[in-house]
Amino acid sequence: MPADGERVARWTHYGLLRFHDRSTSAPPGVLPEPPELRARTSTPISGERMSSTTNGTDAPRRILVVVPAHNEEECIVQTLKEIQAAVPEANVVVVDDGSQDGTADLARNVGVDVLALSFNLGVGGAMRAAYKYAQASGFDAVVQVDADGQHDPYEIPTLLATLGQGPERDSSRADVVIGARFAGKGDYDVRGPRRWTMRTLAALLSRMARTELTDTTSGFRASNQHAIALYARHYPAEYLGDTIEAIVIALRSGFRVSQVPVSMRPRQGGRPSHRPFSAGMYMFRAVFALGLARVRRWPDYAGLDREHHQGVEP
Amino acid sequence: MSDRLSAAVVSVLVLVFIIELLRRRQLKEKYAILWLFVGIALLVLLLLPGLLTNLSAALGFELPVNFLFMVTLMLLLGVSMHLSWELSRAEEETRSLAEDVAILRLQVEQELIRRRPPSSEKVNRTSEG
Numbered sequence: 001m002p003a004d005g006e007r008v009a010r011w012t013h014y015g016l017l018r019f020h021d022r023s024t025s026a027p028p029g030v031l032p033e034p035p036e037l038r039a040r041t042s043t044p045i046s047g048e049r050m051s052s053t054t055n056g057t058d059a060p061r062r063i064l065v066v067v068p069a070h071n072e073e074e075c076i077v078q079t080l081k082e083i084q085a086a087v088p089e090a091n092v093v094v095v096d097d098g099s100q101d102g103t104a105d106l107a108r109n110v111g112v113d114v115l116a117l118s119f120n121l122g123v124g125g126a127m128r129a130a131y132k133y134a135q136a137s138g139f140d141a142v143v144q145v146d147a148d149g150q151h152d153p154y155e156i157p158t159l160l161a162t163l164g165q166g167p168e169r170d171s172s173r174a175d176v177v178i179g180a181r182f183a184g185k186g187d188y189d190v191r192g193p194r195r196w197t198m199r200t201l202a203a204l205l206s207r208m209a210r211t212e213l214t215d216t217t218s219g220f221r222a223s224n225q226h227a228i229a230l231y232a233r234h235y236p237a238e239y240l241g242d243t244i245e246a247i248v249i250a251l252r253s254g255f256r257v258s259q260v261p262v263s264m265r266p267r268q269g270g271r272p273s274h275r276p277f278s279a280g281m282y283m284f285r286a287v288f289a290l291g292l293a294r295v296r297r298w299p300d301y302a303g304l305d306r307e308h309h310q311g312v313e314p
Numbered sequence: 315m316s317d318r319l320s321a322a323v324v325s326v327l328v329l330v331f332i333i334e335l336l337r338r339r340q341l342k343e344k345y346a347i348l349w350l351f352v353g354i355a356l357l358v359l360l361l362l363p364g365l366l367t368n369l370s371a372a373l374g375f376e377l378p379v380n381f382l383f384m385v386t387l388m389l390l391l392g393v394s395m396h397l398s399w400e401l402s403r404a405e406e407e408t409r410s411l412a413e414d415v416a417i418l419r420l421q422v423e424q425e426l427i428r429r430r431p432p433s434s435e436k437v438n439r440t441s442e443g
Contacts (some may be wrong), residue, residue, distance in 0.1 A: 292343065296339060
């Protein structure tokens with residue numbers, strides 16, 4: 001039996017492993033980070049790491065780059081190596097979404113942490129797991145990057161430059177920053193009714209966000225710690241929910257969402273995870289996702305967090 | 315007339331109930347869509363009496379209400395089958411999770427034992443001795 005004062009492991013209701021001293025009675029939700037777990041993560045974050053990913057006046061941020069992957073063994077290694085080269089000060093984690101191939105092992109061999117899900121949950125499910133992990137580990141920012149190489153890792157600092165400490169009231173920064181494909185940079189080949197749906201969606205969401213959003217289905221996005229806390233609990237798992245609904249959830253919870261133009265590259269290998277939908281089906285699902293997100297009840301996270309966040313003026 | 319109206323009112327109430335559950339995130343979209351479809355189909359048939367009688371006559375039913383029962387039964391059958399399928403999937407996933415948790419628990423216990431400092435039994439013995 002472990003003695004009093006010795007560190008014991010407990011399972012929280014999430015199934016997250018937390019260590020705490022039995023002698024101390026820490027308030028719930030405020031548990032000390034165990035030194036053992038820290039040593040296991042890929043790179044420790046220290047105060048000396050000043051880089052382009054800080055936002056000037058603030059302390060350096062702990063950044064987590066999340067790469068959700070399902071059977072992406074063809075391109076995962078290249079993607080991870082590019083990320084490590086582009087943002088060496090960031091932690092990287094691959095969310096292995098029930099892959100049957102060597103995706104997870106390839107990622108571990110490159111020195112990247114892997115969150116191995118027990119079965120396939122989809123991008124939304126994988127991302128919520130990642131956000132929970134980011135919240136539990138205390139990261140300040142999460143950047144989602146696709147495993148297929150379509151997102152250019154060298155654009156990550158571009159996203160992070162607009163990401164504020166939040167909750168954001170200043171219009172130059174946002175709590176969630178989307179890397180937009182058709183905002184002038186690059187060319188993305190979408191035609192016909194599908195393109196019309198995307199443009200209508202973008203117009204509607206731009207009105208809600210009170211800023212221009214042209215690419216609402218892009219998965220290349222950065223979130224600050226407040227958005228992480230929100231997404232750790234509420235992240236939709238349905239098709240198009242993980243992109244469109246996620247934006248609406250953030251907006252309705254009081255956060256700022258904005259975009260920056262980035263250039264995309266074609267898929268570097270493997271096959272896309274989404275089944276190709278007809279334009280009509282796509283439109284229906286988009287409308288349904290948007291409509292649902294608008295009428296659902298979302299807690300006011302920005303408001304809640306403002307009360308609990310020490311040192312931040314409401 | 316009044317029986318159709320009351321049935322329509324019940325349909326509307328059911329629809330409102332489903333939508334409210336959706337709003338509170340207590341119902342997943344894939345289930346809600348089926349129920350919404352059932353509710354709307356029923357409402358359409360009830361509010362357009364001509365549609366019901368014509369359709370049932372064209373399909374060879376003696377009474378329109380038979381057609382209504384048939385439609386309702388088929389929809390309920392569909393929902394039940396879908397639930398059975400989803401439940402089977404969920405059970406398989408739960409099994410997977412139980413297995414993973416058991417393996418993780420054992421690995422954690424083994425690691426904790428490995429890391430535990432030399433036991434305090436030595437300290438106790440010296441204080442007693």
